[in-house]
Amino acid sequence: MRSERLVPLIVACALFMEQLDSTVIATSLPAIAADLQEDPIALKLALTSYLLSLAVFIPASGWFADRFGSRTVFRAAIVVFTAGSLLCGLAQALPDFVAYRILQGMGGAMMVPVGRLVILRTVPKEELVSALAWLTIPALLGPVIGPPLGGFITTYFDWRYIFFLNLPIGLLGFVLVSRFIPDIREPNVPPFDIRGMILSGLGLAGLVFGFALLGQHAVDARFAFAIIGVGAVAMGFYVRHARRTIKPILxxxxxxxxxxxxxxxxxxxxxxxxxxxxxxxxxxxxxxxxxxxxxxxxxxxxxxxxxxxxxxxxxxxxxxxxxxxxxxxxxxxxxxxxxxxxxxxxxxxxxxxxxxxxxxxxxxxxxxxxxxxxxxxxxxxxxxxxxxxxxxxxxxxxxxxxxxxxxxxxxxxxxxxxxxxxxxxxxxxxxxxxxxxxxxxxxxxxxxxxxxxxxxxxxxxxxxxxxxxxxxxxxxx
Missing domain, CATH: 1.20.1250.20 (MFS general substrate transporter like domains)
Incomplete structure (x- = not known):
């Protein structure tokens, strides 16, 4: 198979793993809550923490790929996502589960955007439409397969196998990326907007995660509002920073x-x-x-x-x-x-x-x-x-x-x-x-x-x- 077809297929497989995982877990939330002896509503943190981790780290993905090489970052992203999957399957309490979902989100945030950049930079323009079409396949199949697959595994086996399924897929992806994905770097990479990354990350995490903590009976409402306040202040500082910076992260x-x-x-x-x-x-x-x-x-x-x-x-x-x-x-x-x-x-x-x-x-x-x-x-x-x-x-x-x-x-x-x-x-x-x-x-x-x-x-x-x-x-x- 030619590289312009194989590269999109490898990226599509990584996207499928990320998409399948995000849709499978929603069906299994009540069972996970029962096993961890938690209120089902409390499991909202498992969803919000993953999505918020994506939001915080996606803006940095392009810069890291330009600076350290697309293959290096792509492989690291697969390792982080797979390690997060393993730890999620071994979690024994809600705080552990949420922390490991955040780790998964860090890997997902780097994996999919960097994969897109690899395609845009390696595939000839005349093959680009065909190559990008590969990426729509997992976006179509993941949400269709995810809910019934997650329900089947949870009903007849154990919800933990949902996360363990990512281990062989992640290993195969690591091998294929190491062999076929070129390590593209940009010669002139602008300085990383680290201040913007910190401020936007604190702001987004504080606002969304603090809001998610409201209604958690194990957490004082004043603590949740304090986190929301920190997020609001951080976002205010980010707005001022972005107006004064030539190339802000957002x-x-x-x-x-x-x-x-x-x-x-x-x-x-x-x-x-x-x-x-x-x-x-x-x-x-x-x-x-x-x-x-x-x-x-x-x-x-x-x-x-x-x-x-x-x-x-x-x-x-x-x-x-x-x-x-x-x-x-x-x-x-x-x-x-x-x-x-x-x-x-x-x-x-x-x-x-x-x-x-x-x-x-x-x-x-x-x-x-x-x-x-x-x-x-x-x-x-x-x-x-x-x-x-x-x-x-x-x-x-x-x-x-x-x-x-x-x-x-x-x-x-x-x-x-x-x-x-x-x-x-x-x-x-x-x-x-x-x-x-x-x-x-x-x-x-x-x-x-x-x-x-x-x-x-x-x-x-x-x-x-x-x-x-x-x-x-x-x-x-």
Missing amino acids: DLALLKIPTFFAGVVGASLFRIGIGALPFLLPLLLQLGFGLSPFASGMITFASAVGAMTMKFTAAPILRAFGFRRVLVVNCVIASVFIAVGALFRPDMPYLVLIGALVLGGFFRSLQFTSTNALSYADVSSEQMSRATSFASVAQQVSISTGVAVAALVLDGMRGWRGDGTIALGDFSVAFLVVATIAVCSVFFFLRLPADAGAELARGRVKPAVPPETPGEFGSAA
Whole structure:
């Protein structure tokens, strides 16, 4: 097999491992909570810590690849991710599990972005489209295979095997990267924005992780608010730093581009609503309906099926109606399908439930595809790497915030009732809250000019858009 085909395949395998892991665990959260003798809501920390680790370390991935070589960083990322997987499988308590998920996130943050850079820098331009197509395969298959696979392993074996599966895959990936991935370095690498990395990392970690700690009965609420305060102060200092730095690690000047602002900030609100679904649905189906993890996974993967179906219709829809109209109308439709989760009941026919998930996945994926394309429509080539980092960070933060919001609503509802258990009606309130947050993104899309992205919608230009965000299908599920 030629290198221009083998390199994308190796990167795709790494992406598949990361995607599979992130979708498998959502189905297994109730079982993990029971085994670790923790409240199921407390397991939100396992999701938010991983996503937040991605957000904090993704911006540094490109610089490290340029400075130390793509092969060196890619191999190190696989080792870190695999080691984190092993430790997750051996965890005996929630604090250990959360710490090891953060370690996994560090590896994932370096692994996938650096893999993309390798493809963009090694594959001939005439082969680029074909090469990038490999990266969509794991993004499509991971969320489809993940929930039923995680449910099957958890129901018939042990949840720990979910993480142990990454060991042989990681070993094979390390060998293939060592043999076939070139060690590309940039001759002139600008100084690393270490101050920006520290400030943005503290800010993002403080805001999101502190918010996730709210509702944790083992943690004093004052401690959680103190962490949030530290995060807010750090982000304030970062904003001042970014305005005075030529090449900050997160370039806030990109927000001056109207399409990028709408595609990132508007989509972040939408993703807060969507990010809650992989947390809420398995809990509803297993704790509320009494289904096994395997049965739960067989139902929740329907969203990914709807998302895959949309890929064949997105371009014609955008050509026919334009970005602004699609984003506004589809935002409302997709948010309604989130709210439909409030109507799910154990006696509902499963075909109706699955049908709602398939349709919801279709419209959510259409929203993601539209915002992903529009975000980069007016971004210049020299701004592209900074824009992709910024958008990736915003995505991970918004998804982790969605998990925290959903968990906070569930905990607040049972606290209001004075009951330690989670009632079926608590899930209804949570679905309605996150749907309300998601639909608020429509106000950002209404501000777009009527012809926003018109040439892109008609296919007259092809901006240097990076491969589709891997989290799209995982979030949609």
